Amino acid sequence: xxxxxxxxxxxxxxxxxxxxxxxxxxxxxxxxxxxxxxxxxxxxxxxxxxxxxxxxxxxxxxxxxxxxxxxxxxxxxxxxxxxxxxxxxxxxxxxxxxxxxxxxxxxxxxxxxxxxxxxxxxxxxxxxxxxxxxxxxxxxxxxxxxxxxxxxxxxxxxxxxxxxxxxxxxxxxxxxxxxxxxxxxxxxxxxxxxxxxxxxxxxxxxxxxxxxxxxxxxxxxxxxxxxxxxxxxxxxxxxxxxxxxxxxxxxxxxxxxxxxxxxxxxxxxxxxxxxxxxxxxxxxxxxxxxxxxxxxxxxxxxxxxxxx
Amino acid sequence: xxxxxxxxxxxxxxxxxxxxxxxxxxxxxxxxxxxxxxxxxxxxxxxxxxxxxxxxxxxxxxxxxxxxxxxxxxxxxxxxxxxxxxxxxxxxxxxxxxxxxxxxxxxxxxxxxxxxxxxxxxxxxxxxxxxxxxxxxxxxxxxxxxxxxxxxxxxxxxxxxxxxxxxxxxxxxxxxxxxxxxxxxxxxxxxxxxxxxxxxxxxxxxxxxxxxxxxxxxxxxxxxxxxxxxxxxxxxxxxxxxxxxxxxxxxxxxxxxxxxxxxxxxxxxxxxxxxxxxxxxxxxxxxxxxxxxxxxxxxxxxxxxxxx
DNA sequence: AAAAATAGTTGACTATATCAACAAGATGAT
DNA sequence: ATCATCTTGTTGATATAGTCAACTATTTTT
Numbered sequence: 001x002x003x004x005x006x007x008x009x010x011x012x013x014x015x016x017x018x019x020x021x022x023x024x025x026x027x028x029x030x031x032x033x034x035x036x037x038x039x040x041x042x043x044x045x046x047x048x049x050x051x052x053x054x055x056x057x058x059x060x061x062x063x064x065x066x067x068x069x070x071x072x073x074x075x076x077x078x079x080x081x082x083x084x085x086x087x088x089x090x091x092x093x094x095x096x097x098x099x100x101x102x103x104x105x106x107x108x109x110x111x112x113x114x115x116x117x118x119x120x121x122x123x124x125x126x127x128x129x130x131x132x133x134x135x136x137x138x139x140x141x142x143x144x145x146x147x148x149x150x151x152x153x154x155x156x157x158x159x160x161x162x163x164x165x166x167x168x169x170x171x172x173x174x175x176x177x178x179x180x181x182x183x184x185x186x187x188x189x190x191x192x193x194x195x196x197x198x199x200x201x202x203x204x205x206x207x208x209x210x211x212x213x214x215x216x217x218x219x220x221x222x223x224x225x226x227x228x229x230x231x232x233x234x235x236x237x238x239x240x241x242x243x244x245x246x247x248x249x250x251x252x253x254x255x256x257x258x259x260x261x262x263x264x265x266x267x268x269x270x271x272x273x274x275x276x277x278x279x280x281x282x283x284x285x286x287x288x289x290x291x292x293x294x295x296x297x298x299x300x301x302x303x304x305x306x307x308x
Numbered sequence: 309x310x311x312x313x314x315x316x317x318x319x320x321x322x323x324x325x326x327x328x329x330x331x332x333x334x335x336x337x338x339x340x341x342x343x344x345x346x347x348x349x350x351x352x353x354x355x356x357x358x359x360x361x362x363x364x365x366x367x368x369x370x371x372x373x374x375x376x377x378x379x380x381x382x383x384x385x386x387x388x389x390x391x392x393x394x395x396x397x398x399x400x401x402x403x404x405x406x407x408x409x410x411x412x413x414x415x416x417x418x419x420x421x422x423x424x425x426x427x428x429x430x431x432x433x434x435x436x437x438x439x440x441x442x443x444x445x446x447x448x449x450x451x452x453x454x455x456x457x458x459x460x461x462x463x464x465x466x467x468x469x470x471x472x473x474x475x476x477x478x479x480x481x482x483x484x485x486x487x488x489x490x491x492x493x494x495x496x497x498x499x500x501x502x503x504x505x506x507x508x509x510x511x512x513x514x515x516x517x518x519x520x521x522x523x524x525x526x527x528x529x530x531x532x533x534x535x536x537x538x539x540x541x542x543x544x545x546x547x548x549x550x551x552x553x554x555x556x557x558x559x560x561x562x563x564x565x566x567x568x569x570x571x572x573x574x575x576x577x578x579x580x581x582x583x584x585x586x587x588x589x590x591x592x593x594x595x596x597x598x599x600x601x602x603x604x605x606x607x608x609x610x611x612x613x614x615x616x
Numbered sequence: 617a618a619a620a621a622t623a624g625t626t627g628a629c630t631a632t633a634t635c636a637a638c639a640a641g642a643t644g645a646t
Numbered sequence: 647a648t649c650a651t652c653t654t655g656t657t658g659a660t661a662t663a664g665t666c667a668a669c670t671a672t673t674t675t676t
Binding site: 362363364374375377379381382398400401402 | 653654655656657658
């Protein structure tokens with residue numbers, strides 16, 4: 001009986017999958033004439049999107065074979081779409097960037113795809129458009145929740161630049177923190193933590209999503225028996241499915257294991273979701289003040305919690 | 309400004325498309341080991357689903373190349389998954405049916421896919437599952453509306469068996485009409501209409517969806533200056549996007565063109581959507597009575613409308 | 617300091633898909 | 647009734663896309 005009910009749902013979902021296979025097939029036809037295949041276009045798109053971009057990363061994101069990826073990248077290089085530079089941190093790694101020509105091609109393909117989607121959108125009225133978008137968001141959130149391969153693991157050397165770069169970029173787009181003071185403060189803070197890293201006192205956890213880092217949290221030793229909770233963020237596309245809560249829990253359990261008796265954190269113009277997260281975990285707002293140093297005036301808040 | 313707002317929507321939708329490309333990629337991996345490719349599995353699935361199945365139809369539905377399809381079908385035949393029979397109506401056409409072995413393979417692959425989807429579903433609670441399904445339905449409806457290539461055209465010879473077979477099957481699954489009396493009544497009715505077909509009095513329109521028939525309506529000459537509206541249906545997957553309304557409009561405009569002064573229709577246990585459609589078009593319920601002949605007792609209703 | 621893991625490359629190969637030409641049969645227009 | 651047109655399915659030639667395993671050079675872990 002329980003199973004019978006599920007079969008209907010399963011059939012519905014599989015129907016949707018077949019339907020969407022056709023929709024995607026329809027949209028993909030449009031690349032004809034560009035001289036590049038769908039896979040190549042996807043790679044190009046990811047290169048343009050990814051700040052610190054390497055072949056291995058592209059393979060993770062797009063789930064493609066390494067050899068195949070290598071050849072696509074060489075074709076791109078031959079056609080002057082990208083340039084490649086050995087990484088300074090790891091000489092096995094080659095960083096990939098679009099050239100001007102590559103960027104131009106990307107924009108062309110991008111414009112075509114946008115046009116195509118707009119043509120579809122124009123067949124719907126405002127209300128239908130909004131319904132469509134809202135429903136897509138729901139489908140995406142639940143399927144992410146149900147299929148995402150998410151692991152929380154200790155940081156590795158290679159994560160350092162991710163944590164710094166990504167945090168700078170998120171704070172810039174989401175909170176308009178632009179000042180050099182802020183950038184230096186963040187960069188120094190992370191580097192210092194890792195230089196003096198003491199596994200008995202400090203902790204830095206990375207969210208890994210399908211093999212790539214997608215979030216972070218750190219515990220640092222502030223003073224005797226007092227821990228500070230820092231560098232907390234989750235990639236936008238993974239928000240709303242409980243990963244922040246898991247990170248916070250793991251951080252707190254590290255603190256308990258290491259016998260910290262108190263924990264605090266500083267946050268800025270906290271949004272309801274973050275505040276709720278802290279409140280639910282037993283934190284209390286204890287202090288707040290204005291700060292003008294980060295490029296935009298913000299209200300900084302201190303939240304604290306006893307760990308006994 | 310208007311355009312700027314659209315760009316956000318377009319970006320969202322394209323994000324969803326990339327996301328779903330990955331989801332589908334994930335699900336497709338599961339065919340490995342079956343000895344058949346994704347395309348082959350899709351063909352197999354369609355064969356099992358399609359009552360009167362031909363290669364050309366499969367090409368339409370799956371948007372595949374004819375030559376490629378030919379080869380897949382030959383591979384299936386070689387492996388005893390299907391048997392092929394020349395059509396009696398059109399000797400160019402070869403009808404395809406699953407053999408017992410083909411049916412068994414289909415069920416195996418189907419079971420695997422179901423299991424896979426169920427595994428995903430199990431990661432969500434009841435409420436989340438229902439939200440997911442509801443949202444998928446909305447996405448599907450609006451995208452169908454915005455992308456479907458729908459044409460309403462006069463019937464062709466080749467449509468006759470579609471109209472009969474499909475209507476029998478829909479009435480059986482949706483209204484539990486099972487009696488032989490009903491089947492004969494419907495079959496005879498359609499055949500008679502087409503035998504005596506007079507383009508000045510009669511009309512039969514077919515909804516064509518991506519090249520395949522997907523709905524129907526007919527006007528028949530009942531008595532002097534009185535038209536009967538019959539054989540009205542739209543494929544379930546295309547309901548809710550205004551195709552029924554379009555069919556009704558076209559049928560009425562045919563009646564006006566041919567100077568009919570009155571039109572009526574018989575319907576059974578009409579659902580709200582159909583009733584609303586008739587009511588909006590100016591029909592009125594004028595008569596109703598029970599009928600036990602169709603395999604299940606139903607309330608038949610007569611709706612009428614003057615055309616002056 | 618050795619063993620294991622990772623990034624990227626390459627050759628050989630297979631699977632998947634496309635294109636154009638063709639024959640046989642149906643259909644539509646006049 | 648006839649002829650041009652369209653449709654169905656087939657085939658050979660070819661192109662594209664993707665996989666696999668072996669290999670080098672480096673970094674990370676133990």
